[in-house]
Amino acid sequence: RKEVEQDPGPFNVPEGATVAFNCTYSNSASQSFFWYRQDCRKEPKLLMSVYSSGNEDGRFTAQLNRASQYISLLIRDSKLSDSATYLCVVNRVTGGGNKLTFGTGTQLKVEL
């Protein structure tokens, strides 16, 4: 089983739609969680961290369920500029230091 799993999509949604992405992780010792955004042929960039209490940043809401080992990202009022690949990231401290593992990403296409 992969350490981090995401639905690859693509999700094709109309502008203004609400879309949700899910991610599961296999190692219960994982300590911190993030969502990254990657535009085509570019490096990933941090979108937001994910906290157990849930957190919101404008149109974006992230949730963490440690019991189910599940992370979600909700995007409201989708914009054309939201089209990108969204990567779920799990961080775990090992003997070798912080190990950041990325999911394969979920592709979002927002259309007119």
Added chain:
Amino acid sequence: SQTIHQWPATLVQPVGSPLSLECTVEGTSNPNLYWYRQAAGRGLQLLFYSVGIGQISSEVPQNLSASRPQDRQFILSSKKLLLSDSGFYLCAWSLTGTGGTEAFFGQGTRLTVV
């Protein structure tokens, strides 16, 4: 502020040739450093990570090696490239600590082995 430099941006190399990609970080000390590879249309695969000078953890057996000769320098190498080594190579850094820190990426090197 912290910055990460990775070069070159693109590289075309023949099969069997050596490889050396360099990454440096400025504005922080003792960072965790990472090398990832992304094949076309695929996710990021963690190749190596390092918590300090000379300390390298390898994630998957492969045709590549990594070294950290200085605190803020991370090098990815190969003695003989394979066609399957083609991909988008990304260096990243994060703060050390208890795992609550995100990673920051360089702009990546797009390697094509021909």
